Amino acid sequence: MSPTASSLPDDLVAALRRFATRPGVVVASDFDGCLAPIVAHPSDARADPAAVATLVELAGLPATTTAIVSGRARADLAGLVSLAVPDPAGLALIGSHGSEFDDGFAAGITDEQRALLAAVTAELTAIAHRFPGSMVETKPASSVLHVRNAAPADAEAALDEARRGPVTRPGVHPTEGKAVIELAVIETGKGHALDLLRERAGADAVCYLGDDVTDENAFGHLGADDVSIKVGDGDTIARYRIDGPDLVGEVLSLVRGYRSSIG
Numbered sequence: 001m002s003p004t005a006s007s008l009p010d011d012l013v014a015a016l017r018r019f020a021t022r023p024g025v026v027v028a029s030d031f032d033g034c035l036a037p038i039v040a041h042p043s044d045a046r047a048d049p050a051a052v053a054t055l056v057e058l059a060g061l062p063a064t065t066t067a068i069v070s071g072r073a074r075a076d077l078a079g080l081v082s083l084a085v086p087d088p089a090g091l092a093l094i095g096s097h098g099s100e101f102d103d104g105f106a107a108g109i110t111d112e113q114r115a116l117l118a119a120v121t122a123e124l125t126a127i128a129h130r131f132p133g134s135m136v137e138t139k140p141a142s143s144v145l146h147v148r149n150a151a152p153a154d155a156e157a158a159l160d161e162a163r164r165g166p167v168t169r170p171g172v173h174p175t176e177g178k179a180v181i182e183l184a185v186i187e188t189g190k191g192h193a194l195d196l197l198r199e200r201a202g203a204d205a206v207c208y209l210g211d212d213v214t215d216e217n218a219f220g221h222l223g224a225d226d227v228s229i230k231v232g233d234g235d236t237i238a239r240y241r242i243d244g245p246d247l248v249g250e251v252l253s254l255v256r257g258y259r260s261s262i263g
């Protein structure tokens with residue numbers, strides 16, 4: 001298949017062409033805000049089926065590893081991905097901000113951490129009850145206070161209560177994202193997940209797309225031969241930027257086109 005004209009920036013197209021001709025590659029993307037547009041309720045997020053299908057097709061090419069690296073719990077991520085492509089064979093799904101691989105947790109959870117998570121979840125739930133529109137999402141090693149559907153003043157007050165309360169507990173690792181504050185009881189990092197994918201595949205280069213604060217950690221693990229792409233607005237250390245999730249499918253499709261056309 002030969003790549004066609006693109007609405008992507010010229011320098012990004014050139015970088016993707018160089019990337020696709022490397023002997024071994026990893027192509028990975030964040031989920032929310034990249035493969036799936038941001039929506040009001042986490043359970044309503046839907047990935048672009050064509051973009052996910054392209055990742056699956058890429059995974060079928062020689063020396064090509066593909067992955068979705070998400071902040072979501074892996075089981076939640078797997079459920080949403082299967083709505084787009086029922087059998088995403090070959091596509092690695094990594095949840096909990098890079099900690100939850102197909103083969104289980106990179107780091108185990110101790111009884112002490114489990115107790116801390118229960119306490120933190122109870123505190124966030126109490127905060128959510130006081131601020132209408134807020135809600136708590138639970139994951140295997142973290143809990144998230146969502147304030148996207150709260151009035152602006154309530155949203156800020158809820159986040160402040162979390163920052164002054166459960167965030168200060170020893171052993172809690174807070175991350176702020178898009179209308180959320182997430183409290184984990186283990187250290188997470190999407191960059192570490194990319195390092196593992198690169199190492200396991202013996203890859204020469206990695207291409208990663210991300211839109212949120214936790215994706216900056218992933219971008220920080222990429223080097224000169226890699227392609228880092230920020231999706232949407234906001235400060236970033238990524239080398240390239242595209243306007244929004246609508247263009248993610250185009251990036252993946254271009255890589256597939258270039259990579260399928262090499263001998």
Ligand SMILES: O=P(O)(O)OC[C@H]1O[C@H](O[C@H]2O[C@H](CO)[C@@H](O)[C@H](O)[C@H]2O)[C@H](O)[C@@H](O)[C@@H]1O
Nearest residue numbers: 031032038039040042070071072148178179180
């Ligand atoms: O790493 P990602 O795949 O981007 O996951 C990051 C978080 O995504 C979800 O929350 C975000 O998307 C929701 C649906 O569009 C939106 O309502 C929320 O405001 C966003 O923060 C997910 O719920 C979190 O668990 C992920 O950590």
